[in-house]
Amino acid sequence: MDEQTRQQFDSIFHPQSIAVVGASGDERKMGTVFLRNLLDSGFEGRVYAVDRVGGSFRGLPIYPKVSSIPAPSVDYVIVAVPRGSVLDLLDDCLVKKVKAVHFFTAGFSESGEEEGIRLEQEMVNKARKGGFRIIGPNSVGIGSPRANIWLVDFQEGAGMVSFMCQSGSLMYKAVYNANSSGLCFGKLVSVGNGCDLDSTDYLEYFAVDPETELIGAYIEGVRDGRRFFQAVKEISKKKPIVIWKGGKTEAGARAAASHTGALAASESVWSAALKQSGAIQVEGMDELTDTLLAFQRLSFLEARRITIVSGLADGGGGESVSAADVCISSGLELPSFDSGTISQLVALLGRVGSILHNPLDVCQARSMEIVQRAIEAAAADPNIDLVLIQERVDLLLSMLPPGSLNQICDMFLAIKRSQRKPVAIVLERGFAQTEWLAAVRKLSAAQIPVFPTLDRAVKAIANVNRYSSYRRVI
Amino acid sequence: MDEQTRQQFDSIFHPQSIAVVGASGDERKMGTVFLRNLLDSGFEGRVYAVDRVGGSFRGLPIYPKVSSIPAPSVDYVIVAVPRGSVLDLLDDCLVKKVKAVHFFTAGFSESGEEEGIRLEQEMVNKARKGGFRIIGPNSVGIGSPRANIWLVDFQEGAGMVSFMCQSGSLMYKAVYNANSSGLCFGKLVSVGNGCDLDSTDYLEYFAVDPETELIGAYIEGVRDGRRFFQAVKEISKKKPIVIWKGGKTEAGARAAASHTGALAASESVWSAALKQSGAIQVEGMDELTDTLLAFQRLSFLEARRITIVSGLADGGGGESVSAADVCISSGLELPSFDSGTISQLVALLGRVGSILHNPLDVCQARSMEIVQRAIEAAAADPNIDLVLIQERVDLLLSMLPPGSLNQICDMFLAIKRSQRKPVAIVLERGFAQTEWLAAVRKLSAAQIPVFPTLDRAVKAIANVNRYSSYRRVI
Numbered sequence: 001m002d003e004q005t006r007q008q009f010d011s012i013f014h015p016q017s018i019a020v021v022g023a024s025g026d027e028r029k030m031g032t033v034f035l036r037n038l039l040d041s042g043f044e045g046r047v048y049a050v051d052r053v054g055g056s057f058r059g060l061p062i063y064p065k066v067s068s069i070p071a072p073s074v075d076y077v078i079v080a081v082p083r084g085s086v087l088d089l090l091d092d093c094l095v096k097k098v099k100a101v102h103f104f105t106a107g108f109s110e111s112g113e114e115e116g117i118r119l120e121q122e123m124v125n126k127a128r129k130g131g132f133r134i135i136g137p138n139s140v141g142i143g144s145p146r147a148n149i150w151l152v153d154f155q156e157g158a159g160m161v162s163f164m165c166q167s168g169s170l171m172y173k174a175v176y177n178a179n180s181s182g183l184c185f186g187k188l189v190s191v192g193n194g195c196d197l198d199s200t201d202y203l204e205y206f207a208v209d210p211e212t213e214l215i216g217a218y219i220e221g222v223r224d225g226r227r228f229f230q231a232v233k234e235i236s237k238k239k240p241i242v243i244w245k246g247g248k249t250e251a252g253a254r255a256a257a258s259h260t261g262a263l264a265a266s267e268s269v270w271s272a273a274l275k276q277s278g279a280i281q282v283e284g285m286d287e288l289t290d291t292l293l294a295f296q297r298l299s300f301l302e303a304r305r306i307t308i309v310s311g312l313a314d315g316g317g318g319e320s321v322s323a324a325d326v327c328i329s330s331g332l333e334l335p336s337f338d339s340g341t342i343s344q345l346v347a348l349l350g351r352v353g354s355i356l357h358n359p360l361d362v363c364q365a366r367s368m369e370i371v372q373r374a375i376e377a378a379a380a381d382p383n384i385d386l387v388l389i390q391e392r393v394d395l396l397l398s399m400l401p402p403g404s405l406n407q408i409c410d411m412f413l414a415i416k417r418s419q420r421k422p423v424a425i426v427l428e429r430g431f432a433q434t435e436w437l438a439a440v441r442k443l444s445a446a447q448i449p450v451f452p453t454l455d456r457a458v459k460a461i462a463n464v465n466r467y468s469s470y471r472r473v474i
Numbered sequence: 475m476d477e478q479t480r481q482q483f484d485s486i487f488h489p490q491s492i493a494v495v496g497a498s499g500d501e502r503k504m505g506t507v508f509l510r511n512l513l514d515s516g517f518e519g520r521v522y523a524v525d526r527v528g529g530s531f532r533g534l535p536i537y538p539k540v541s542s543i544p545a546p547s548v549d550y551v552i553v554a555v556p557r558g559s560v561l562d563l564l565d566d567c568l569v570k571k572v573k574a575v576h577f578f579t580a581g582f583s584e585s586g587e588e589e590g591i592r593l594e595q596e597m598v599n600k601a602r603k604g605g606f607r608i609i610g611p612n613s614v615g616i617g618s619p620r621a622n623i624w625l626v627d628f629q630e631g632a633g634m635v636s637f638m639c640q641s642g643s644l645m646y647k648a649v650y651n652a653n654s655s656g657l658c659f660g661k662l663v664s665v666g667n668g669c670d671l672d673s674t675d676y677l678e679y680f681a682v683d684p685e686t687e688l689i690g691a692y693i694e695g696v697r698d699g700r701r702f703f704q705a706v707k708e709i710s711k712k713k714p715i716v717i718w719k720g721g722k723t724e725a726g727a728r729a730a731a732s733h734t735g736a737l738a739a740s741e742s743v744w745s746a747a748l749k750q751s752g753a754i755q756v757e758g759m760d761e762l763t764d765t766l767l768a769f770q771r772l773s774f775l776e777a778r779r780i781t782i783v784s785g786l787a788d789g790g791g792g793e794s795v796s797a798a799d800v801c802i803s804s805g806l807e808l809p810s811f812d813s814g815t816i817s818q819l820v821a822l823l824g825r826v827g828s829i830l831h832n833p834l835d836v837c838q839a840r841s842m843e844i845v846q847r848a849i850e851a852a853a854a855d856p857n858i859d860l861v862l863i864q865e866r867v868d869l870l871l872s873m874l875p876p877g878s879l880n881q882i883c884d885m886f887l888a889i890k891r892s893q894r895k896p897v898a899i900v901l902e903r904g905f906a907q908t909e910w911l912a913a914v915r916k917l918s919a920a921q922i923p924v925f926p927t928l929d930r931a932v933k934a935i936a937n938v939n940r941y942s943s944y945r946r947v948i
Contacts, residue, residue: 033873153872169784169793172869176904220795246795249802255795255833284796284929310643319643321694321720321729322758328723359729395646398627401502430650433907455758 001204008133009205011099013144013187015075017046019066019096021089022080022104024051030104031080032057034141034151041150048074051081066092073097078141078151080104083119086137090126101127103137109193110138120195127196139192140168143175143185146211152190159184160213161292162206164199166191166220167246170285174216177289180437181451182444183296186211200228207235215241216292218285220256229273236278237474240295240467243279244288245270278474280467282459290451290460297449298422298461300468303385305333306461307378308454310390311363312371312408319390320359323454330462334358335383344377358384372411379421386461387415387423390454393439394430405435409442416448425450426457475678482607483679485573487618487661489549491520493540493570495563496554496578498525504578505554506531508615508625515624522548525555540566547571552615552625554578557593560611564600575601577611583667584612594669601670613666614642617649617659620685626664633658634687635766638676640665640694641720644759648690651763654911655925656918657770660685674702681709689715690766692759694730703747710752711948714769714941717753718762719744752944754937764925764934771923772896772935774942777859779807780935781852782928784864785837786845786882793864794833797928804936808832809857818851832858846885853895860935861889861897864928867913868904879909883916890922899924900931 018038022031035049039058048069049062056062063069066077066089074096079089083105093101107113108120120137127134135141141151145158152168153175161184165171168190178185187206191199199222206212215235222228235241247256249267274281282288308323327334337345337358345356349364360378365371379387389412396405416423425443427450429436440450451457492512496505509523513532522543523536530536537543540551540563548570553563557579567575581587582594594611601608609615615625619632626642627649635658639645642664652659661680665673673696680686689709696702709715721730723741748755756762782797801808811819811832819830823838834852839845853861863886870879890897899917901924903910914924925931 028875167793167795169866169869170796172866173793173902176868180905246799249799252795252799252802254831255798319641319647321641321726322644324729325720325723325726328726357728392643392646394650395643428647431654431907433905 001208005201006205006208008099009209011075012133012135013142013149014147015045015099015149017048017071017074018043018076018078018149019048019050019063019069019074020078020080021050021066023049023057023062024053025049025055025057025062029080031078034078034080034104035060037150037152037154041154042148044148045075046071066098067095069096071096075099077101078104083107083116083137086119087122087126090123090130093132094130098132100133100135102135102139102141103192104140105136106138106192108137109195120193124195134196135189136192137195139190140171141190143171143188145186152188153179155179155185157184159186159296160211161185161216161296162187162209162212162214163216163292164189164191164202164206165218166194166199167218168192170218173285174218174289177285180440181289181293182440182449183289183293194223198223200224200231203228203231203235203241207231207239213239214292214295215239216288217241217243218288219243219245220247221253225273229277232274232277232279236470241279242282242288242291242295242463243274244282244284245274278467278470280463282463286456287459287463290456291463293449293451294424294460294464295467297447298424298464300471301386301422301461301464302468302472303422303461304331304465305335305384306386306388307337307381307384308334308359308388308390309362309375309378310359311361312391312396319454320361323359323390323458326455326458330458332458332462332465335381337378337381338383341377341381345374348374348377368407368411372415375415376418379415379419379423385421387421388426388454388457388461389415389423390426390457392428392430393432393436394428397432397435405439406442409439412443412448413446416446423448424457424461426452426454428452475682479675480679480682482573483683485549486607486609487616487623488621489519489573489623491522491545491548492517492550492552492623493522493524493537493543493548494552494554495524495540497523497531497536498527499523499529499531499536503554505552508552508554508578509534511624511626511628515628516622518622519549520545540572541569543570545570549573551575552578557581557590557611560593561596561600564597564604567606568604572606574607574609576609576613576615577666578614579610580612580666582611583669594667598669608670609663610666611669613664614645615664617645617662619660626662627653629653629659631658633660633770634685635659635690635770636661636680636683636686636688637690637766638663638665638673638680639692640668640673641692642666644692647759648692648763651759654914655763655767656914656923657763657767668697672697674698674705677702677705677709677715681705681713687713688766688769689713690762691715691717692762693717693719694721695727699747703751706748706751706753710944715753716756716762716765716769716937717748718756718758719748752941752948754941756937760930761933761937764930765937767923767925768898768931768934768938769941771921772898772938774945775860775896775935775938776942776946777896777935778805778939779809779858780860780862781811781855781858782808782833782862782864783836783849783852784833785835786865786870793928794835797833797864797932800929800932804932806932806936806939809855811852811855812857815851815855819848822848822851842881842885846889849889850892853889853893853897859895861895862900862928862931862935863889863897864900864931866902866904867906867910868902871906871909879913880916883913886917886922887920890920897922898931898935900926900928902926
């Protein structure tokens with residue numbers, strides 16, 4: 001990526017000033033919602049409201065046009081007005097030396113109509129001639145926590161995970177997942193129709209962006225397949241790219257065409273090409289964010305031989321059986337403990353009512369200290385690379401004295417400190433949302449990845465393993 | 475099933491009196507937890523606490539032995555004391571003409587130890603000789619909402635769904651899932667080692683039980699495969715049986731052996747035999763409870779051609795693409811609308827920014843009334859059998875005025891009333907737990923099935939279709 005393009009991207013994610021066109025003050029309209037979210041998220045640059053209604057919103061004057069803004073320049077313009085006025089608007093933007101324009105406005109190539117396709121092409125022509133870039137159209141825009149820009153939803157903190165999404169609603173879902181897991185995004189973008197900047201452009205930027213260590217992508221289709229796969233192949237050598245491809249079936253591809261105008265190749269072509277490119281292929285938003293979380297917390301990791309521990313609150317027998325199934329199907333191993341470990345476990349837990357294999361059930365432990373020692377014994381087993389502890393918050397709360405959940409989290413932190421093997425936790429939420437979220441935050445703060453179900457944990461850890469092996473051999 | 479056995483089962487699920495052995499008053503011990511839950515769930519029969527400590531718990535005297543209970547008989551005894559004392563205890567139970575004994579106590583055949591195996595065999599001998607039945611050992615017992623018996627967790631109301639589970643912790647999870655979806659159990663049992671009454675016995679009882687219309691089962695292995703599959707085959711002709719088989723991989727089977735002593739056959743043998751038997755095979759507890767919910771709400775149904783509607787709060791484009799993929803992979807169809815429907819949709823929604831295919835995106839509708847008319851137009855399409863509407867509660871709440879969620883639920887109810895095709899709803903929970911649960915309950919009360927994700931809804935509906943076709947052809 002050339003230096004000029006990189007700078008254009010930097011201004012997109014770190015603009016000095018933003019104007020929102022279509023911010024009439026009516027909070028049922030997306031223009032006003034964007035403006036409100038921008039003000040609420042604490043963006044420190046200048047913010048301008050633009051709409052022909054005039055008046056003001058939360059103390060900000062509403063200017064009739066972008067060119068009426070009393071400043072020599074505006075970096076970034078968000079557009080949420082009907083498509084009929086967009087060409088005039090772009091001419092008006094040129095007056096203010098705008099660097100990038102994000103169109104929430106839809107009704108372009110994705111509509112399949114001639115008029116929409118023509119308009120989109122003219123927008124691109126104006127952008128090329130005027131030297132500015134277009135995000136969208138038909139996009140919910142960007143999230144840039146370091147710049148305090150959130151158009152869609154909020155998240156505390158800013159991490160090193162960047163996310164490129166060919167769907168606005170799935171971008172919301174990604175942020176929701178991040179908020180409930182400790183995954184921390186640094187940059188997000190909804191590509192929309194990608195008429196100027198397309199998926200490959202964003203990926204290439206994330207590849208050179210020092211604020212990005214991990215990349216996630218939801219993709220329905222790309223314009224130039226060769227260029228896309230070449231880019232993914234190059235990037236995968238340096239940074240993990242986790243990709244969910246939507247629109248795999250014929251009906252899905254048809255929906256994708258109306259959604260973002262993307263032309264999708266057949267599933268087998270995509271899967272084969274992604275595999276060769278070194279990307280980590282996932283199926284669904286949950287697996288996507290789980291895998292990013294696993295990378296964020298565990299970094300690169302070849303740790304296939306895991307032990308699963310459960311039974312702090314209840315006998316985790318049934319869960320262990322399905323856990324074992326999921327592990328093996330995902331390419332992980334659940335080795336038997338060696339005889340030294342089993343002797344230690346028998347001494348700690350006794351034989352009766354405990355399951356002293358791997359998966360390990362510690363339900364017979366008589367104190368938290370014994371639970372900790374049993375888990376440490378399992379972790380120390382020479383056949384084990386990683387410890388996965390599984391509990392349900394509802395049950396912990398209903399079966400143990402008040403305060404136990406906090407005590408259990410402290411024990412998990414102690415286990416992480418007391419030995420060198422990686423630790424991951426499965427905490428099922430149940431109805432105890434507040435306590436669950438507090439526990440997730442506490443464990444996340446200590447860099448322990450927390451997953452909502454065992455299946456999801458195992459798939460994510462297997463994905464990290466797969467990529468780590470790939471990186472070792474290329 | 476002979477009449478005598480049926481009556482024994484009736485006394486298990488509708489006992490007149492229950493004694494809990496090991497109910498010392500110490501709430502950290504399961505005996506006391508069982509007693510407490512029994513008292514809290516409002517069981518109307520007589521309840522006795524038994525433990526050698528004596529004293530009292532919540533006003534109930536604690537008798538030293540079952541035989542010290544001052545009543546001529548006790549129907550049902552729950553045992554949560556170490557295994558060493560169980561044989562004497564059973565002799566003591568005979569004095570009170572006990573009909574069934576549930577052993578939470580573990581350390582029998584599942585331990586693999588000679589002593590445990592021998593003890594279990596002796597328990598069975600005593601039961602056969604004494605004419606009473608054993609639940610477990612190594613079981614968390616039963617749930618019988620019509621009798622107000624809950625040992626593990628609570629649920630409001632009593633339905634026609636019975637559940638047999640070879641895992642205590644997964645039984646908790648099933649009840650949790652039911653509580654968050656409107657699925658309504660009528661009878662539940664944790665089989666444990668099933669030394670006397672085993673999985674097949676429970677299934678045979680559910681088959682003849684007039685309070686059971688649907689059967690769910692989590693199974694790790696069975697003693698007599700031929701008898702089990704023969705039973706499933708017979709029952710499937712009359713009632714749907716939804717089965718999740720755990721312990722499919724070698725590691726899973728090993729875990730299952732230590733968990734309930736079950737001997738598991740290979741995965742391929744199980745899958746083939748289940749398929750031939752007419753059972754509905756699922757993978758995981760979520761798919762199990764989702765499928766039961768779909769049966770409970772939709773009954774038998776051949777409705778493969780579905781329309782998916784989204785976009786009330788946000789443009790559901792990306793979700794629609796993956797929705798289409800999931801439908802097709804599950805064997806459902808997403809037919810195109812016919813031209814009459816498309817004309818109606820264009821008139822209602824306009825072309826721009828809407829996706830007027832199937833999946834349908836109604837994000838451009840200007841009022842709730844127009845949303846309703848658009849969904850009804852899609853439902854009326856001659857190519858469509860079932861309407862699936864997908865929304866996220868978080869987004870609805872953040873993007874629409876207060877009170878909208880309730881209004882939207884009312885609209886869903888109106889759509890169900892206004893036309894004859896079945897309606898199912900996907901409501902993603904997000905962080906708005908209270909509002910989400912209220913909406914689920916409101917829709918459930920109107921017999922609309924509500925699922926937490928589109929994938930899960932589609933799989934459950936596909937399972938109902940599959941069984942309904944099976945019933946039509948056998």
